[in-house]
Amino acid sequence: MTTPAPKGDDQNAEITQICIKSQESSSYITKDEWLISIEKYDENTTKKPKIQKVPSMLRELNSNTNSYDPLVVSIGPYHHGTQKLEAFEKLKISIAQKFCLACGNKISIKDLYEEVAKVGKSARECYEEGSTKCFDDEVFNRMMFLDACFVLHFMFILQEGNVSNGTDKEQKEVDPLQDGSCYLAFVQRDLFLLENQIPLLVLNVLMKFRFQSESQETELIQNFLDRKATIMPLQENTCTNVVKKFVQKMMGLSDQKTKWKLDLNTSPPHLLHLAREQLIGPPPEETNMKKSVQWHSYPCEISAHDPSELRIALYICLMDSLVDNVEDVKQLLEKGI
Structure with a gap:
Protein backbone atom coordinates (compact mmCIF):
# COMPACT_ATOMS: atom_id res chain seq x y z
CA MET A 1 0.00 0.00 0.00
CA THR A 2 1.35 3.38 -1.00
CA THR A 3 0.99 6.22 1.45
CA PRO A 4 0.05 9.47 -0.29
CA ALA A 5 2.59 12.23 0.11
CA PRO A 6 1.60 15.20 2.25
CA LYS A 7 0.16 18.14 0.34
CA GLY A 8 3.15 20.27 1.28
CA ASP A 9 5.55 17.72 -0.26
CA ASP A 10 3.60 17.80 -3.55
CA GLN A 11 3.85 21.56 -3.67
CA ASN A 12 7.59 21.48 -2.94
CA ALA A 13 8.14 18.90 -5.68
CA GLU A 14 6.18 21.03 -8.15
CA ILE A 15 8.17 24.15 -7.27
CA THR A 16 11.41 22.20 -7.71
CA GLN A 17 10.38 21.07 -11.19
CA ILE A 18 9.51 24.65 -12.16
CA CYS A 19 12.88 25.88 -10.94
CA ILE A 20 14.70 23.18 -12.92
CA LYS A 21 12.80 24.05 -16.11
CA SER A 22 13.47 27.72 -15.55
CA GLN A 23 17.19 27.07 -15.14
CA GLU A 24 17.25 24.91 -18.27
CA SER A 25 15.53 27.55 -20.39
CA SER A 26 17.73 30.39 -19.12
CA SER A 27 20.95 28.47 -19.80
CA TYR A 28 20.53 28.82 -23.56
CA ILE A 29 21.38 32.55 -23.54
CA THR A 30 23.40 34.77 -21.26
CA LYS A 31 21.87 37.41 -19.04
CA ASP A 32 23.14 40.21 -21.30
CA GLU A 33 21.73 38.52 -24.39
CA TRP A 34 18.41 38.05 -22.62
CA LEU A 35 18.26 41.72 -21.59
CA ILE A 36 19.19 42.87 -25.09
CA SER A 37 16.44 40.71 -26.55
CA ILE A 38 13.94 42.52 -24.30
CA GLU A 39 15.23 45.94 -25.36
CA LYS A 40 14.99 45.07 -29.05
CA TYR A 41 11.66 43.25 -28.83
CA ASP A 42 9.16 44.58 -31.38
CA GLU A 43 5.57 43.46 -30.89
CA ASN A 44 4.80 44.47 -34.47
CA THR A 45 7.01 41.65 -35.74
CA THR A 46 4.64 39.12 -34.16
CA LYS A 47 2.15 38.51 -36.93
CA LYS A 48 -1.48 38.09 -35.98
CA PRO A 49 -3.15 35.50 -38.21
CA LYS A 50 -5.74 36.89 -40.59
CA ILE A 51 -7.93 33.82 -40.12
CA GLN A 52 -8.07 33.08 -36.41
CA LYS A 53 -9.53 30.35 -34.25
CA VAL A 54 -12.32 30.79 -31.73
CA PRO A 55 -10.86 31.51 -28.26
CA ALA A 229 -27.65 40.56 -44.53
CA THR A 230 -31.27 39.81 -45.42
CA ILE A 231 -31.40 36.84 -43.05
CA MET A 232 -31.80 39.14 -40.02
CA PRO A 233 -33.09 42.53 -41.20
CA LEU A 234 -32.47 45.31 -38.69
CA GLN A 235 -35.50 47.45 -37.91
CA GLU A 236 -35.37 50.94 -36.54
CA ASN A 237 -36.62 50.28 -33.01
CA THR A 238 -35.33 46.78 -32.24
CA CYS A 239 -32.87 45.93 -29.45
CA THR A 240 -30.57 44.50 -32.12
CA ASN A 241 -30.36 47.86 -33.82
CA VAL A 242 -29.68 49.60 -30.51
CA VAL A 243 -26.84 47.20 -29.72
CA LYS A 244 -25.43 47.77 -33.19
CA LYS A 245 -25.37 51.54 -32.66
CA PHE A 246 -23.84 51.06 -29.20
CA VAL A 247 -20.98 48.99 -30.64
CA GLN A 248 -20.42 51.52 -33.39
CA LYS A 249 -20.24 54.35 -30.86
CA MET A 250 -17.83 52.51 -28.55
CA MET A 251 -15.55 51.67 -31.49
CA GLY A 252 -15.68 55.15 -32.97
CA LEU A 253 -17.25 53.88 -36.18
CA SER A 254 -19.64 55.38 -38.69
CA ASP A 255 -23.39 55.22 -38.09
CA GLN A 256 -23.61 54.01 -41.70
CA LYS A 257 -25.47 57.03 -43.01
CA THR A 258 -23.32 56.65 -46.11
CA LYS A 259 -23.84 53.36 -47.93
CA TRP A 260 -21.08 50.83 -47.42
CA LYS A 261 -19.23 49.93 -50.62
CA LEU A 262 -17.20 46.80 -51.21
CA ASP A 263 -13.61 47.44 -52.29
CA LEU A 264 -11.53 44.36 -53.04
CA ASN A 265 -8.46 46.53 -53.62
CA THR A 266 -8.13 47.06 -49.85
CA SER A 267 -7.01 43.41 -49.53
CA PRO A 268 -9.67 42.23 -47.05
CA PRO A 269 -8.64 38.89 -45.51
CA HIS A 270 -11.84 36.84 -45.89
CA LEU A 271 -15.62 36.84 -46.36
CA LEU A 272 -16.47 37.11 -42.67
CA HIS A 273 -14.37 40.26 -42.42
CA LEU A 274 -16.38 41.78 -45.26
CA ALA A 275 -19.65 40.78 -43.57
CA ARG A 276 -18.49 42.53 -40.40
CA GLU A 277 -17.64 45.70 -42.29
CA GLN A 278 -21.01 45.63 -43.99
CA LEU A 279 -22.75 45.32 -40.62
CA ILE A 280 -20.98 48.03 -38.64
CA GLY A 281 -20.23 50.37 -41.52
CA PRO A 282 -16.99 51.84 -42.86
CA PRO A 283 -14.26 52.92 -40.42
CA PRO A 284 -13.85 56.66 -39.84
CA GLU A 285 -11.45 58.56 -42.03
CA GLU A 286 -7.98 58.81 -40.54
CA THR A 287 -8.14 62.62 -40.49
CA ASN A 288 -11.34 62.53 -38.47
CA MET A 289 -10.36 59.69 -36.15
CA LYS A 290 -9.82 61.95 -33.13
CA LYS A 291 -13.15 63.67 -33.68
CA SER A 292 -15.08 60.42 -34.12
CA VAL A 293 -13.75 58.72 -30.99
CA GLN A 294 -15.40 60.23 -27.95
CA TRP A 295 -14.43 59.23 -24.43
CA HIS A 296 -16.95 59.39 -21.62
CA SER A 297 -16.41 59.22 -17.89
CA TYR A 298 -18.94 57.64 -15.55
CA PRO A 299 -19.37 57.71 -11.78
CA CYS A 300 -17.54 54.92 -9.94
CA GLU A 301 -19.67 51.82 -9.96
CA ILE A 302 -16.63 49.72 -10.23
CA SER A 303 -15.13 47.26 -7.79
CA ALA A 304 -13.59 48.73 -4.65
CA HIS A 305 -11.04 45.92 -4.62
CA ASP A 306 -9.68 46.56 -8.12
CA PRO A 307 -9.94 49.98 -9.84
CA SER A 308 -9.36 48.31 -13.21
CA GLU A 309 -12.44 46.11 -12.79
CA LEU A 310 -15.00 47.69 -15.13
CA ARG A 311 -17.60 44.99 -15.56
CA ILE A 312 -20.27 46.77 -13.50
CA ALA A 313 -19.72 50.10 -15.21
CA LEU A 314 -19.76 48.58 -18.68
CA TYR A 315 -22.93 46.64 -17.85
CA ILE A 316 -24.66 49.82 -16.72
CA CYS A 317 -23.56 51.65 -19.89
CA LEU A 318 -24.91 48.83 -22.03
CA MET A 319 -28.25 48.71 -20.19
CA ASP A 320 -28.54 52.49 -20.44
CA SER A 321 -28.14 52.23 -24.20
CA LEU A 322 -30.87 49.58 -24.37
CA VAL A 323 -33.51 51.06 -22.07
CA ASP A 324 -35.07 54.40 -22.93
CA ASN A 325 -38.72 53.89 -22.00
CA VAL A 326 -41.24 51.46 -20.51
CA GLU A 327 -41.69 49.58 -23.78
CA ASP A 328 -37.97 48.75 -23.83
CA VAL A 329 -38.27 47.25 -20.34
CA LYS A 330 -41.27 45.14 -21.38
CA GLN A 331 -39.42 43.83 -24.40
CA LEU A 332 -36.37 42.86 -22.35
CA LEU A 333 -38.54 41.11 -19.75
CA GLU A 334 -40.32 39.14 -22.45
CA LYS A 335 -36.94 37.89 -23.66
CA GLY A 336 -36.02 36.81 -20.14
CA ILE A 337 -33.42 39.56 -19.64
Whole structure:
Protein backbone atom coordinates (compact mmCIF):
# COMPACT_ATOMS: atom_id res chain seq x y z
CA MET A 1 0.00 0.00 0.00
CA THR A 2 1.35 3.38 -1.00
CA THR A 3 0.99 6.22 1.45
CA PRO A 4 0.05 9.47 -0.29
CA ALA A 5 2.59 12.23 0.11
CA PRO A 6 1.60 15.20 2.25
CA LYS A 7 0.16 18.14 0.34
CA GLY A 8 3.15 20.27 1.28
CA ASP A 9 5.55 17.72 -0.26
CA ASP A 10 3.60 17.80 -3.55
CA GLN A 11 3.85 21.56 -3.67
CA ASN A 12 7.59 21.48 -2.94
CA ALA A 13 8.14 18.90 -5.68
CA GLU A 14 6.18 21.03 -8.15
CA ILE A 15 8.17 24.15 -7.27
CA THR A 16 11.41 22.20 -7.71
CA GLN A 17 10.38 21.07 -11.19
CA ILE A 18 9.51 24.65 -12.16
CA CYS A 19 12.88 25.88 -10.94
CA ILE A 20 14.70 23.18 -12.92
CA LYS A 21 12.80 24.05 -16.11
CA SER A 22 13.47 27.72 -15.55
CA GLN A 23 17.19 27.07 -15.14
CA GLU A 24 17.25 24.91 -18.27
CA SER A 25 15.53 27.55 -20.39
CA SER A 26 17.73 30.39 -19.12
CA SER A 27 20.95 28.47 -19.80
CA TYR A 28 20.53 28.82 -23.56
CA ILE A 29 21.38 32.55 -23.54
CA THR A 30 23.40 34.77 -21.26
CA LYS A 31 21.87 37.41 -19.04
CA ASP A 32 23.14 40.21 -21.30
CA GLU A 33 21.73 38.52 -24.39
CA TRP A 34 18.41 38.05 -22.62
CA LEU A 35 18.26 41.72 -21.59
CA ILE A 36 19.19 42.87 -25.09
CA SER A 37 16.44 40.71 -26.55
CA ILE A 38 13.94 42.52 -24.30
CA GLU A 39 15.23 45.94 -25.36
CA LYS A 40 14.99 45.07 -29.05
CA TYR A 41 11.66 43.25 -28.83
CA ASP A 42 9.16 44.58 -31.38
CA GLU A 43 5.57 43.46 -30.89
CA ASN A 44 4.80 44.47 -34.47
CA THR A 45 7.01 41.65 -35.74
CA THR A 46 4.64 39.12 -34.16
CA LYS A 47 2.15 38.51 -36.93
CA LYS A 48 -1.48 38.09 -35.98
CA PRO A 49 -3.15 35.50 -38.21
CA LYS A 50 -5.74 36.89 -40.59
CA ILE A 51 -7.93 33.82 -40.12
CA GLN A 52 -8.07 33.08 -36.41
CA LYS A 53 -9.53 30.35 -34.25
CA VAL A 54 -12.32 30.79 -31.73
CA PRO A 55 -10.86 31.51 -28.26
CA SER A 56 -10.97 28.46 -26.01
CA MET A 57 -12.79 30.37 -23.28
CA LEU A 58 -15.77 30.76 -25.64
CA ARG A 59 -15.75 27.13 -26.69
CA GLU A 60 -15.82 26.02 -23.05
CA LEU A 61 -19.28 27.54 -22.57
CA ASN A 62 -21.92 24.82 -22.88
CA SER A 63 -24.32 27.20 -24.60
CA ASN A 64 -21.76 27.66 -27.40
CA THR A 65 -21.14 23.97 -28.08
CA ASN A 66 -22.57 23.94 -31.61
CA SER A 67 -21.96 27.57 -32.52
CA TYR A 68 -18.51 27.49 -34.08
CA ASP A 69 -18.20 24.25 -36.05
CA PRO A 70 -19.45 23.73 -39.63
CA LEU A 71 -22.52 21.55 -40.07
CA VAL A 72 -22.07 20.35 -43.66
CA VAL A 73 -18.90 21.70 -45.31
CA SER A 74 -15.37 22.54 -44.17
CA ILE A 75 -13.43 25.41 -45.74
CA GLY A 76 -9.74 25.73 -44.94
CA PRO A 77 -7.56 23.60 -42.66
CA TYR A 78 -9.17 24.03 -39.24
CA HIS A 79 -11.99 21.49 -39.78
CA HIS A 80 -10.60 19.66 -42.80
CA GLY A 81 -11.01 15.90 -42.54
CA THR A 82 -13.91 15.96 -40.06
CA GLN A 83 -15.83 12.73 -40.60
CA LYS A 84 -19.33 14.23 -40.52
CA LEU A 85 -18.36 16.57 -43.37
CA GLU A 86 -17.11 13.80 -45.66
CA ALA A 87 -20.13 13.87 -47.99
CA PHE A 88 -19.55 17.46 -49.05
CA GLU A 89 -15.81 16.84 -49.29
CA LYS A 90 -16.49 14.35 -52.06
CA LEU A 91 -18.88 16.82 -53.71
CA LYS A 92 -16.04 19.34 -54.10
CA ILE A 93 -14.50 17.22 -56.90
CA SER A 94 -17.51 17.59 -59.18
CA ILE A 95 -17.88 21.25 -58.18
CA ALA A 96 -14.30 21.96 -59.30
CA GLN A 97 -15.07 20.31 -62.63
CA LYS A 98 -18.20 22.45 -63.10
CA PHE A 99 -16.29 25.61 -62.23
CA CYS A 100 -13.57 24.80 -64.75
CA LEU A 101 -16.11 24.16 -67.53
CA ALA A 102 -17.79 27.47 -66.77
CA CYS A 103 -14.46 29.28 -67.27
CA GLY A 104 -14.35 28.24 -70.95
CA ASN A 105 -12.72 25.63 -73.14
CA LYS A 106 -9.37 27.44 -73.23
CA ILE A 107 -8.87 27.00 -69.47
CA SER A 108 -7.88 23.62 -68.02
CA ILE A 109 -8.11 22.41 -64.45
CA LYS A 110 -4.33 22.33 -64.41
CA ASP A 111 -4.19 26.02 -65.34
CA LEU A 112 -6.57 26.92 -62.49
CA TYR A 113 -4.72 24.77 -59.96
CA GLU A 114 -1.30 26.19 -60.87
CA GLU A 115 -2.57 29.73 -60.30
CA VAL A 116 -3.84 28.77 -56.85
CA ALA A 117 -0.54 27.03 -56.06
CA LYS A 118 1.30 30.29 -56.80
CA VAL A 119 -0.42 31.96 -53.83
CA GLY A 120 -0.33 28.86 -51.65
CA LYS A 121 2.44 30.15 -49.40
CA SER A 122 0.66 33.46 -48.80
CA ALA A 123 -2.60 31.62 -48.13
CA ARG A 124 -0.93 29.34 -45.57
CA GLU A 125 0.39 32.37 -43.67
CA CYS A 126 -3.20 33.58 -43.15
CA TYR A 127 -3.90 30.76 -40.70
CA GLU A 128 -2.68 30.31 -37.14
CA GLU A 129 0.89 29.09 -36.87
CA GLY A 130 1.06 25.36 -36.43
CA SER A 131 -2.48 24.67 -37.67
CA THR A 132 -1.26 23.75 -41.18
CA LYS A 133 1.85 21.74 -40.25
CA CYS A 134 0.09 18.45 -40.98
CA PHE A 135 -0.40 19.54 -44.62
CA ASP A 136 2.56 19.55 -47.01
CA ASP A 137 2.54 22.17 -49.77
CA GLU A 138 0.88 19.91 -52.32
CA VAL A 139 -1.92 18.77 -50.00
CA PHE A 140 -2.52 22.32 -48.76
CA ASN A 141 -2.71 23.72 -52.29
CA ARG A 142 -5.15 21.00 -53.34
CA MET A 143 -7.35 21.88 -50.37
CA MET A 144 -7.26 25.59 -51.25
CA PHE A 145 -8.14 24.82 -54.88
CA LEU A 146 -11.14 22.61 -54.11
CA ASP A 147 -12.44 24.88 -51.36
CA ALA A 148 -12.15 28.01 -53.50
CA CYS A 149 -13.98 26.35 -56.40
CA PHE A 150 -16.72 25.26 -54.00
CA VAL A 151 -17.19 28.73 -52.46
CA LEU A 152 -17.32 30.49 -55.83
CA HIS A 153 -19.64 27.89 -57.34
CA PHE A 154 -21.99 28.33 -54.39
CA MET A 155 -21.97 32.11 -54.90
CA PHE A 156 -22.90 31.61 -58.55
CA ILE A 157 -25.73 29.30 -57.55
CA LEU A 158 -27.24 31.95 -55.30
CA GLN A 159 -26.71 34.79 -57.78
CA GLU A 160 -27.79 33.17 -61.02
CA GLY A 161 -30.17 30.48 -59.79
CA ASN A 162 -28.11 28.00 -61.78
CA VAL A 163 -29.41 24.97 -59.92
CA SER A 164 -31.60 22.00 -60.54
CA ASN A 165 -35.34 22.63 -60.51
CA GLY A 166 -35.91 19.46 -58.51
CA THR A 167 -37.90 17.62 -61.18
CA ASP A 168 -35.21 15.01 -61.70
CA LYS A 169 -35.34 12.61 -58.76
CA GLU A 170 -31.90 11.15 -59.47
CA GLN A 171 -30.36 14.63 -59.69
CA LYS A 172 -32.04 15.55 -56.40
CA GLU A 173 -30.31 12.70 -54.64
CA VAL A 174 -26.78 13.48 -55.85
CA ASP A 175 -26.83 17.29 -55.80
CA PRO A 176 -27.52 18.75 -52.34
CA LEU A 177 -27.03 22.26 -53.73
CA GLN A 178 -30.21 22.20 -55.78
CA ASP A 179 -32.94 24.81 -55.58
CA GLY A 180 -35.07 24.50 -52.45
CA SER A 181 -32.64 22.21 -50.65
CA CYS A 182 -32.19 22.82 -46.94
CA TYR A 183 -28.46 22.39 -47.49
CA LEU A 184 -28.30 25.81 -49.14
CA ALA A 185 -29.02 27.50 -45.81
CA PHE A 186 -26.57 25.24 -43.97
CA VAL A 187 -23.78 25.92 -46.47
CA GLN A 188 -24.37 29.66 -46.28
CA ARG A 189 -24.24 29.46 -42.48
CA ASP A 190 -20.97 27.50 -42.61
CA LEU A 191 -19.30 29.97 -44.97
CA PHE A 192 -19.60 32.76 -42.38
CA LEU A 193 -17.98 30.90 -39.48
CA LEU A 194 -14.74 32.29 -38.08
CA GLU A 195 -12.83 29.01 -38.38
CA ASN A 196 -14.27 28.18 -41.81
CA GLN A 197 -12.73 30.89 -43.97
CA ILE A 198 -10.56 30.87 -47.07
CA PRO A 199 -8.29 33.81 -47.94
CA LEU A 200 -9.92 36.14 -50.45
CA LEU A 201 -6.66 36.24 -52.38
CA VAL A 202 -7.33 32.61 -53.41
CA LEU A 203 -10.88 33.45 -54.53
CA ASN A 204 -9.58 36.45 -56.47
CA VAL A 205 -7.14 34.26 -58.41
CA LEU A 206 -9.94 32.01 -59.69
CA MET A 207 -12.50 34.77 -60.26
CA LYS A 208 -10.20 36.36 -62.84
CA PHE A 209 -10.67 33.30 -65.05
CA ARG A 210 -14.45 33.50 -64.79
CA PHE A 211 -15.01 37.24 -65.24
CA GLN A 212 -13.88 39.81 -67.75
CA SER A 213 -13.87 42.76 -65.34
CA GLU A 214 -13.21 43.53 -61.70
CA SER A 215 -16.68 45.03 -61.33
CA GLN A 216 -18.22 41.62 -62.02
CA GLU A 217 -16.05 40.06 -59.32
CA THR A 218 -17.14 42.72 -56.85
CA GLU A 219 -20.79 42.26 -57.79
CA LEU A 220 -20.64 38.51 -57.12
CA ILE A 221 -19.29 38.95 -53.59
CA GLN A 222 -21.52 41.95 -52.88
CA ASN A 223 -24.64 39.98 -53.83
CA PHE A 224 -23.51 37.14 -51.59
CA LEU A 225 -23.02 39.49 -48.64
CA ASP A 226 -26.37 41.18 -49.30
CA ARG A 227 -28.08 37.81 -49.17
CA LYS A 228 -26.44 37.18 -45.80
CA ALA A 229 -27.65 40.56 -44.53
CA THR A 230 -31.27 39.81 -45.42
CA ILE A 231 -31.40 36.84 -43.05
CA MET A 232 -31.80 39.14 -40.02
CA PRO A 233 -33.09 42.53 -41.20
CA LEU A 234 -32.47 45.31 -38.69
CA GLN A 235 -35.50 47.45 -37.91
CA GLU A 236 -35.37 50.94 -36.54
CA ASN A 237 -36.62 50.28 -33.01
CA THR A 238 -35.33 46.78 -32.24
CA CYS A 239 -32.87 45.93 -29.45
CA THR A 240 -30.57 44.50 -32.12
CA ASN A 241 -30.36 47.86 -33.82
CA VAL A 242 -29.68 49.60 -30.51
CA VAL A 243 -26.84 47.20 -29.72
CA LYS A 244 -25.43 47.77 -33.19
CA LYS A 245 -25.37 51.54 -32.66
CA PHE A 246 -23.84 51.06 -29.20
CA VAL A 247 -20.98 48.99 -30.64
CA GLN A 248 -20.42 51.52 -33.39
CA LYS A 249 -20.24 54.35 -30.86
CA MET A 250 -17.83 52.51 -28.55
CA MET A 251 -15.55 51.67 -31.49
CA GLY A 252 -15.68 55.15 -32.97
CA LEU A 253 -17.25 53.88 -36.18
CA SER A 254 -19.64 55.38 -38.69
CA ASP A 255 -23.39 55.22 -38.09
CA GLN A 256 -23.61 54.01 -41.70
CA LYS A 257 -25.47 57.03 -43.01
CA THR A 258 -23.32 56.65 -46.11
CA LYS A 259 -23.84 53.36 -47.93
CA TRP A 260 -21.08 50.83 -47.42
CA LYS A 261 -19.23 49.93 -50.62
CA LEU A 262 -17.20 46.80 -51.21
CA ASP A 263 -13.61 47.44 -52.29
CA LEU A 264 -11.53 44.36 -53.04
CA ASN A 265 -8.46 46.53 -53.62
CA THR A 266 -8.13 47.06 -49.85
CA SER A 267 -7.01 43.41 -49.53
CA PRO A 268 -9.67 42.23 -47.05
CA PRO A 269 -8.64 38.89 -45.51
CA HIS A 270 -11.84 36.84 -45.89
CA LEU A 271 -15.62 36.84 -46.36
CA LEU A 272 -16.47 37.11 -42.67
CA HIS A 273 -14.37 40.26 -42.42
CA LEU A 274 -16.38 41.78 -45.26
CA ALA A 275 -19.65 40.78 -43.57
CA ARG A 276 -18.49 42.53 -40.40
CA GLU A 277 -17.64 45.70 -42.29
CA GLN A 278 -21.01 45.63 -43.99
CA LEU A 279 -22.75 45.32 -40.62
CA ILE A 280 -20.98 48.03 -38.64
CA GLY A 281 -20.23 50.37 -41.52
CA PRO A 282 -16.99 51.84 -42.86
CA PRO A 283 -14.26 52.92 -40.42
CA PRO A 284 -13.85 56.66 -39.84
CA GLU A 285 -11.45 58.56 -42.03
CA GLU A 286 -7.98 58.81 -40.54
CA THR A 287 -8.14 62.62 -40.49
CA ASN A 288 -11.34 62.53 -38.47
CA MET A 289 -10.36 59.69 -36.15
CA LYS A 290 -9.82 61.95 -33.13
CA LYS A 291 -13.15 63.67 -33.68
CA SER A 292 -15.08 60.42 -34.12
CA VAL A 293 -13.75 58.72 -30.99
CA GLN A 294 -15.40 60.23 -27.95
CA TRP A 295 -14.43 59.23 -24.43
CA HIS A 296 -16.95 59.39 -21.62
CA SER A 297 -16.41 59.22 -17.89
CA TYR A 298 -18.94 57.64 -15.55
CA PRO A 299 -19.37 57.71 -11.78
CA CYS A 300 -17.54 54.92 -9.94
CA GLU A 301 -19.67 51.82 -9.96
CA ILE A 302 -16.63 49.72 -10.23
CA SER A 303 -15.13 47.26 -7.79
CA ALA A 304 -13.59 48.73 -4.65
CA HIS A 305 -11.04 45.92 -4.62
CA ASP A 306 -9.68 46.56 -8.12
CA PRO A 307 -9.94 49.98 -9.84
CA SER A 308 -9.36 48.31 -13.21
CA GLU A 309 -12.44 46.11 -12.79
CA LEU A 310 -15.00 47.69 -15.13
CA ARG A 311 -17.60 44.99 -15.56
CA ILE A 312 -20.27 46.77 -13.50
CA ALA A 313 -19.72 50.10 -15.21
CA LEU A 314 -19.76 48.58 -18.68
CA TYR A 315 -22.93 46.64 -17.85
CA ILE A 316 -24.66 49.82 -16.72
CA CYS A 317 -23.56 51.65 -19.89
CA LEU A 318 -24.91 48.83 -22.03
CA MET A 319 -28.25 48.71 -20.19
CA ASP A 320 -28.54 52.49 -20.44
CA SER A 321 -28.14 52.23 -24.20
CA LEU A 322 -30.87 49.58 -24.37
CA VAL A 323 -33.51 51.06 -22.07
CA ASP A 324 -35.07 54.40 -22.93
CA ASN A 325 -38.72 53.89 -22.00
CA VAL A 326 -41.24 51.46 -20.51
CA GLU A 327 -41.69 49.58 -23.78
CA ASP A 328 -37.97 48.75 -23.83
CA VAL A 329 -38.27 47.25 -20.34
CA LYS A 330 -41.27 45.14 -21.38
CA GLN A 331 -39.42 43.83 -24.40
CA LEU A 332 -36.37 42.86 -22.35
CA LEU A 333 -38.54 41.11 -19.75
CA GLU A 334 -40.32 39.14 -22.45
CA LYS A 335 -36.94 37.89 -23.66
CA GLY A 336 -36.02 36.81 -20.14
CA ILE A 337 -33.42 39.56 -19.64
